[in-house]
Amino acid sequence: MTSRRRTGPGGALVLIIDDVRPLAEQYAYDLKRLGGFRTRVASGGAEGLEILTREVVDCVILDLEMPGLDGFDVLRAVQHREIDVPVIVYTGTGSFDRCVEAVRLGAFSFIDKAEPMERVVHEVRLALRQTDLRQRLDELEERLAPDSPLIGESEPMQAVRAAIARLADIPSPVLVLGESGTGKELVARELHRLSGRRDEAFVAVNCGGMAEGLVDSDLFGHDRGAFTGALKARRGAFERATSGTLFLDEIGELPASVQARLLRVLEGGEIIRLGGEDTITIGARIVAATHRDLDAEADRGAFRHDLLYRLNVHVIRVPPLRARPDDIPLLAAHFARTLPARLGRAARPQADAALARLRARAWGGDNVRERRNTR
Numbered sequence: 102m103t104s105r106r107r108t109g110p111g112g113a114l115v116l117i118i119d120d121v122r123p124l125a126e127q128y129a130y131d132l133k134r135l136g137g138f139r140t141r142v143a144s145g146g147a148e149g150l151e152i153l154t155r156e157v158v159d160c161v162i163l164d165l166e167m168p169g170l171d172g173f174d175v176l177r178a179v180q181h182r183e184i185d186v187p188v189i190v191y192t193g194t195g196s197f198d199r200c201v202e203a204v205r206l207g208a209f210s211f212i213d214k215a216e217p218m219e220r221v222v223h224e225v226r227l228a229l230r231q232t233d234l235r236q237r238l239d240e241l242e243e244r245l246a247p248d249s250p251l252i253g254e255s256e257p258m259q260a261v262r263a264a265i266a267r268l269a270d271i272p273s274p275v276l277v278l279g280e281s282g283t284g285k286e287l288v289a290r291e292l293h294r295l296s297g298r299r300d301e302a303f304v305a306v307n308c309g310g311m312a313e314g315l316v317d318s319d320l321f322g323h324d325r326g327a328f329t330g331a332l333k334a335r336r337g338a339f340e341r342a343t344s345g346t347l348f349l350d351e352i353g354e355l356p357a358s359v360q361a362r363l364l365r366v367l368e369g370g371e372i373i374r375l376g377g378e379d380t381i382t383i384g385a386r387i388v389a390a391t392h393r394d395l396d397a398e399a400d401r402g403a404f405r406h407d408l409l410y411r412l413n414v415h416v417i418r419v420p421p422l423r424a425r426p427d428d429i430p431l432l433a434a435h436f437a438r439t440l441p442a443r444l445g446r447a448a449r450p451q452a453d454a455a456l457a458r459l460r461a462r463a464w465g466g467d468n469v470r471e472r473r474n475t476r
Contacts, residue, residue, distance in 0.1 A: 113159040113229055114139045118149035118175065120167040124214075128162060128221070136222040146170025146178075153184050160228050161188040162221070163208075165199055176206040187228035191221075251287055253428030257420035261288065264417045269295035274367065276412045277390040279419030285390040286350060288417055292388055293346040301345030304385075306338045309354035316359050317375055327376025339372050342385035352412070353393035353404060360405045367411045387412075 115138045119125040122144050129140035141158070143149035147170050152158065161179075165172035172190055179188065187209040190200060200211035209228045212221060251258060268275055269292055277285045286305060293303045311319055318327075322337030338347055349355075355363065366372055367387070371380040389412050398404035422429070 112139060113225075114141065114157070115160045115162060115225060116141045116143060116149060116152055116158045117162045118143045118146060118167075118172075119162075119164040120145050121164070125164075128218075131218040132222065132225065135218055136225060138225065146172070146175045149175060150178050153179065153186065154182070158186050159232070160225050161186055162225075163188050163190050165190050165192045165203060172203065173206060176203060176208060180207050185232075187232055189221075189224050189228060191216075251284065251291060253425055255420075255425035255427045257425045258428060261417060261419060265291050265295065268292060268415050268417070270297055271415060272386055273414055274387040274389060274412050275415045275417060276395075277388060277417045277419060279390070279392065280421050281392045283419040283421055285392075285419055286348060288419055289346065289348040289388040289390065293348075296346070296386070298345050298386060302342050303346050303348065304338050304342040305348040305350060307350045308359075309351035316356060317362070320359065321362065321372050321374055322377075323375035324377040327374070331376065334374070337372070337374065339366065339383050339385060340381060344384040345386075347385040347387050349387060349389040351391055351393075352389040353391040353395055353398055357405070360408050364405060364408045364411065367408070 115129075115132055117125040117128045117132075117140065119128075119142075122142070125142045125144070129142050132138045132140050138160075141152060141156075143152055146167055149161070149163070150170070153161070163172045163175055170178075172192075176188060176190075179186065188207065190203045190208045190211045191214050192200060192211070193214055200208075203211060209231070210224055212224055251262065265288060275289075275292060277288050279285050289305070290303060293299060306319060308316065317323075318335065318337065320337050320339060322335050322340055323331050325331060325334045349363075362372075366383060370383050372383055373380055393404075395404050395409050395413070399406045399409050
């Protein structure tokens with residue numbers, strides 16, 4: 102659909118389409134008085150469509166019962182002409198079934214003509230807010246597409262991209278779930294790249310790749326003399342991330358003592374270095390990832406329920422390669438193009454027979470990483 106954007110805050114243009122001109126003009130007056138909207142009135146479906154075709158309208162209030170082109174005709178025309186505008190239908194009492202049919206045809210919502218104007222203003226604001234949100238998501242997805250390292254056009258990967266776009270600017274933690282090698286860190290980096298933190302640091306920590314005694318120091322830092330060998334103070338990952346993104350990979354491997362400290366950070370937004378006394382305010386957004394079933398881990402006592410509750414608010418599930426076989430040719434082409442260049446070799450085309458074998462392969466734990474190393 103053609104993108105249509107408001108001219109500015111409070112300047113939204115609402116078009117009222119109704120063959121009863123006095124009623125439409127009263128609606129226009131009240132919408133301007135109570136909501137601060139600009140308004141136009143059309144005395145029928147044909148006039149309303151003409152205005153929608155030549156002008157940018159931010160919201161439509163549409164009567165269903167009109168002679169000539171009725172409200173249903175207008176809704177069908179809006180869809181056919183791909184006019185991107187939310188439509189609120191209004192009608193008299195006893196027309197619930199017709200209103201439901203209008204929603205099936207693309208109407209944003211429906212109201213009764215007897216509703217108080219405050220309710221109408223509220224519905225218009227909801228419609229405008231949803232339009233703004235959708236346009237924001239569209240912009241993020243456009244930014245995501247050309248430079249994204251996430252390869253694939255399958256429905257599961259489109260769902261991942263949509264989730265990234267939706268969550269990019271939300272400051273609360275995000276939990277990325279998926280088997281080993283599915284690209285969980287790529288998802289975390291995309292969340293960072295598309296967020297308002299993109300110019301800040303992205304710090305990645307593999308919670309499963311550190312000795313237990315070093316996890317505290319690596320995450321929270323330490324002061325001089327905190328332990329034997331601590332000859333000088335050291336900033337931990339939380340401090341290094343500053344106001345950027347801290348990616349905690351394989352968070353399911355964290356020892357219980359570190360889980361407790363991480364919970365306090367999520368609750369209070371502060372840390373204390375090992376051996377230190379001063380609290381340090383933390384501004385980094387946390388993205389955590391794991392291949393484990395954290396619900397099962399929590400049930401058996403290996404992962405804290407309260408920490409899982411804090412992390413489990415926004416979840417992105419990265420599909421394994423076997424769940425998106427249609428992406429295999431794209432991945433094969435990507436790796437065939439990029440890996441030889443890194444090795445100083447000429448790229449070779451992928452034969453159809455080779456692609457067929459790749460599609461038929463039972464992809465296991467390492468997924469995309471495994472595909473990259475398959476010859």
